[in-house]
Amino acid sequence: MNVLKENIFYEFNNRLFKKEVYSDTAYLFEDQNFIPHMVIEQSENLLTPGAKSKQSFEEIHVNFYIQRRLFEVGDFVFYKFLNGHTPDKRIIINAFKNSNPKYPEKKKELEALAASLNENDNPVLMLAKLKK
Numbered sequence: 001m002n003v004l005k006e007n008i009f010y011e012f013n014n015r016l017f018k019k020e021v022y023s024d025t026a027y028l029f030e031d032q033n034f035i036p037h038m039v040i041e042q043s044e045n046l047l048t049p050g051a052k053s054k055q056s057f058e059e060i061h062v063n064f065y066i067q068r069r070l071f072e073v074g075d076f077v078f079y080k081f082l083n084g085h086t087p088d089k090r091i092i093i094n095a096f097k098n099s100n101p102k103y104p105e106k107k108k109e110l111e112a113l114a115a116s117l118n119e120n121d122n123p124v125l126m127l128a129k130l131k132k
Contacts, residue, residue, distance in 0.1 A: 005021065005068070006022070007019070007021070008020075008021065008069065008070045012072040015028055017029065017037055017072075019067075021066075021067045022047065022049055024039050025037075026039075026040065040079070045063065047064040047066060051064060065081040066081060067081055068080045068082055
């Protein structure tokens with residue numbers, strides 16, 4: 001039986017943080033209290049308690065992003081998701097190839113990295129932006 005974790009805990013700068021998977025807010029645990037730390041703009045495919053109670057694990061895995069890890073490094077926030085739905089890779093590749101990046105050399109580095117990966121590497125890169 002697969003069980004979905006409902007809380008993500010992580011440590012940053014010797015402080016403990018917690019994010020509930022149904023919430024867009026990460027909290028700092030300090031002095032026995034949870035203090036809002038940041039709000040993360042999330043996809044409409046965020047799993048909700050209602051969806052979790054009405055759908056099988058397989059349906060959830062295909063229809064929703066399942067949050068697994070969250071961590072901070074410097075000024076950056078990284079998020080790991082699981083999802084059984086894979087978008088059409090041709091659309092993503094064409095959008096990337098036809099893009100006009102601000103730093104073309106970085107695009108070339110990313111293309112080289114992508115070309116070096118194989119199907120067993122299973123990398124997922126997702127850009128998240130903080131709410132204002």
